[in-house]
Structures are given as structure tokens and as C-alpha cells.
Amino acid sequence: MTPGSGLQAGLKNRHLTMIAIGGVIGAGLFVGSSSGIASAGPGILLSYALVGTLVVLVMRMLGEMSAANPTSGSFSAHADRALGRWAGFSIGWLYWFFWVVVLAVEATAGAKILSGWVPGVPQWGWALIVMTVLTATNLVSVGSYGEFEFWFAGIKVVAIAAFIAIGVLAVFGVLPGVHTDKASFGNLTDHGGFLPHGPGSILTGVLLVVFSFMGSEIATLAAGESEDPQRAVTKSTNSIIWRIGVFYLGSILIVVSLVPWNDPSIAEQGSYVAALNSLGIPNAGQIMNVIILTSVLSCLNSGLYTASRMAFSLGQRGDAPKTFARTTSRGVPMAAILSSVVFGFVAVFFNYKYPDSVFLFLLNSSGAVALFVWLVICFSQLRMRRIIQREAPEKLVVKMWLYPYLTWATAALIVFVLGYMLTDTEGASSGRKTVLLSVAVAAVVVVIAVVKQQIESRRAATAPAAVEAAEKVTTG
Numbered sequence: 001m002t003p004g005s006g007l008q009a010g011l012k013n014r015h016l017t018m019i020a021i022g023g024v025i026g027a028g029l030f031v032g033s034s035s036g037i038a039s040a041g042p043g044i045l046l047s048y049a050l051v052g053t054l055v056v057l058v059m060r061m062l063g064e065m066s067a068a069n070p071t072s073g074s075f076s077a078h079a080d081r082a083l084g085r086w087a088g089f090s091i092g093w094l095y096w097f098f099w100v101v102v103l104a105v106e107a108t109a110g111a112k113i114l115s116g117w118v119p120g121v122p123q124w125g126w127a128l129i130v131m132t133v134l135t136a137t138n139l140v141s142v143g144s145y146g147e148f149e150f151w152f153a154g155i156k157v158v159a160i161a162a163f164i165a166i167g168v169l170a171v172f173g174v175l176p177g178v179h180t181d182k183a184s185f186g187n188l189t190d191h192g193g194f195l196p197h198g199p200g201s202i203l204t205g206v207l208l209v210v211f212s213f214m215g216s217e218i219a220t221l222a223a224g225e226s227e228d229p230q231r232a233v234t235k236s237t238n239s240i241i242w243r244i245g246v247f248y249l250g251s252i253l254i255v256v257s258l259v260p261w262n263d264p265s266i267a268e269q270g271s272y273v274a275a276l277n278s279l280g281i282p283n284a285g286q287i288m289n290v291i292i293l294t295s296v297l298s299c300l301n302s303g304l305y306t307a308s309r310m311a312f313s314l315g316q317r318g319d320a321p322k323t324f325a326r327t328t329s330r331g332v333p334m335a336a337i338l339s340s341v342v343f344g345f346v347a348v349f350f351n352y353k354y355p356d357s358v359f360l361f362l363l364n365s366s367g368a369v370a371l372f373v374w375l376v377i378c379f380s381q382l383r384m385r386r387i388i389q390r391e392a393p394e395k396l397v398v399k400m401w402l403y404p405y406l407t408w409a410t411a412a413l414i415v416f417v418l419g420y421m422l423t424d425t426e427g428a429s430s431g432r433k434t435v436l437l438s439v440a441v442a443a444v445v446v447v448i449a450v451v452k453q454q455i456e457s458r459r460a461a462t463a464p465a466a467v468e469a470a471e472k473v474t475t476g
Contacts, residue, residue: 007072007312008142008331011226015146020219020236022153022298025160025247028212030292031109033252034271040205041196041261042188047205048252052244054417055213057410058374061381061400063237066220068388068395070229073313074221075377080317082383083376085456086449089319091376092310093445098214098369099307100340101362103300104347107131110296113289127348134301135341138308141330142225145305152298159291160251163272167254170279178279183258191260203420207431210417213248214370216240218302221309225331230397237398304340311336319452361437364429368421368438371414378411 011019036044065078073080073088076095080088111126121129138145169175170183188194195201219236223229251272258275259266265274269285276284312333315324323335350359382404388396400407424431 007225009227010143011146016232018150018153025156034266036205036208040201042256043195044205046202048248051210059240062377063398064400065384067233067398070223072224072309078380079376082380085453089449090446092314094369096307096310098366099303100343101366102303103344104351106296106300108351113293155294164250171257187260307340308337364434365437365441367434375414
């Protein structure tokens, strides 16, 4: 395959639209919401609203920087310029590490569903098949990735829209053929109040739902391979408020209105399945399994794309092997994709072989990366706004609101959430363990970045002296 000249603009506007919409609908919304509801009751809506507001503010900052300078490295490239090479290196590799671990989690989740349908194929076999198919998709062209993601995201969007529509009709008692005595907005307050476990449960809920929002930033990475990157980033940034409002707050509101928050079915069946079953909808469990599988495949597809593009950007900047920055004639960074897949397969192996030791360490040590990324985006935007205003003010087509006060407030809230996680000590994947292990891994990466930067600085400083000495020898 002949070498290419870099990434190509293979993503169409419809691809970018669905990538932006689908990016905020992760499998965690369907799978993880039940534990949040159990912990906070109907007050989980405030947890989702708080995290949703945080994501909107962070994406506004990222949108400002990415609209001015669309790049496949997104926030890593912005951090590189605004905070220093060490920052771009560190957050880029940590983000890549996060998505490689996510590949293993999602491949295992998808394999579990598929082996339930076709038990003749073992779980590891399905994981292998799923990873191989999506790797092949990403290797063909960025357009094939975009096409797959268009349909995956489309299915998720239609499913949630239908769920909300059916739920609203049921709550108001006008859903044809369905008579339920459970569905009512009264469920928000009738079973111990809106906050049955007290105001503190809102923050507990935040810890449980914050990671289901990771993926919102994918559209800014993908924009670099679209026909009109600035327009794509601007559109994605401006629409994130309604996307989070409808898909997260809207669907969770319907769940806690259809079924009392303390109904055992929520924990036993999952929140969305319990809600559908309460309406007597046949095969609700299998319907949700199809939707969850679609979300898993979407997350795998985007995770592989995102990890490879971050590796490509790191290679371009000299922070990863140069082969990562090489593309095929179709504009595909093959080495970056295959390297990400290899580490993904290794993580899948650990998930099956050592789920309670090695893989649990990988999971915990990458768990807080989402918050680290958001924090770096805040600090990058504080510096980058001044750089853009000085060099190209006309590129500020998207602006962070109330700069710099709201940026500082957002950063403070992220630090507060990280601090609050340290108070969570229950379970093998407790908040404290996640934060401490993630900080430890981040510290190692930062040390490597600083040492690398110092070595490069010394080489740059000694190079002119060496050239001058060589010239003296030749002239003498």
C-alpha cells in the first residue's frame, strides 16, 4: 500500500452530526444508571444535571480551541501549545491508555450479549470477532468508520427517542393498550421524597454517572477529517446542551417516573428494561440487549478510532514512534490503529485471565483519566484564549462564556469531584483507589514527559555548538 500524505477529509456532515450525537450516548447510560438510581433515588436527576453542566462547559472550552485550530490531536495538541510539550505528551498518552482499556471492557460486554444469543461460540471468540471486524472497518478508510458510526448512533438516537415518547404517553395515561398504576410523576416524590438518602447522595450519584459522559469530545477529534472542520466543531459545540438534556435527563426522568426508584426490578433487570417491562412491552429485555449491543459496538468503533488518532497526533509531534504518523493512500494511520488494537487485545486477555488483579488495576488506573482530560482542557483554554486573541482573533468563532471566571469555576468543580472520590472507600473499584492509581500512572507519564523534554532541550542547545566546532575543524 503506497504511503499517503496524511489524514484525509473523508467524513461527511451527516457522519459528524451522528458522531457528535452518538458520542454522548454511551453504553454506561443504559447499564450504569440503575446503580445511580439506587444510590440517589429520583435525585439522580440532579447528579446527571450537575455532570451534564460540567460537560457542557468543558466542551464549550474545547470547542473554542478546536474551532480556531481543528486537529486530530484535539485537546492534547492544544495542551502541547498552551501548557508545554510535557502536557500534550502526558494527556495524549493517558487518553490513549483510557480508550485501550475501554476497548477491552466493551469487547467483553458485547461478547457476553452475543454468546447469550449464540452459545456455541465462546465469549472470547465473540470478543475476537467483534474486535477484528471493527479493526477492519477502521483500516479501510475514515469514511467507513463514519458510515458504521452513523448507523450505530442512529439506532441509539431512535431507540432513546422512542423510549421517551412511549414513556411520556404512559405517564400521562394515554398510551394505547397499556394500563399501569405505577407510571406517574408522583414517583419523583412519593417514595421517601425526591432525595430519600439526603443531599449527599447527589454527589454519590455524580461519582457513579460521571464516566458515562466520556466520549463527548470525539467529535472535535473527528472534525479534523471533515470537509469543513470549523463548521463541524461549532455545530457540535452549540448542540451539546440539548443532546445531554434530551438523551440523559429526559430518558432518566422517564425511568424514575415509570417505576418507583426503590422497585427491586431496577436493580435486578436494569433501569430501562424495568421501565419497559412495567408497561408490559413484550421481550423488553431482548430489545434493550440489541440497543446495548449497538451502544457497545459504537463505543468500540469510536474508541478504536479515537485511540488511533491520538496516537497519530502524538507521532506527528514526535511524542510517539514516527510510524504512527504515517498514513496509507486512503489516509488511514495503519500503524497507529494496529498498535492500539494489539494493546486492546492484550487488555481483553487480561480481562478473561486475570479479571480481579491485572485487569482491575488497568481499570482503576485509567478510571479518573476523563476528569484529568477535562481539567487539562480548562487550563489549556485559559492560556489558549490569550494566544488566539493575540495571533488570530478572527478565529474565535466559538467563545467560552464568562471567561475566565466560568473556566476557573469549572476547574474547581472538577478538583472537588476528584477530592470527593477520595472519600469513597467501598469496593474493589472504589473512588479512592481509582483516583490514587490514576494519579500514580499520570505521575509516571508526566515524569517521562519532563525527562524527554529536558533531553530534547539539551540536544537543541548543544547542536549549534557542535556545528560550529565542526566548521572550525573544516576551515582550519
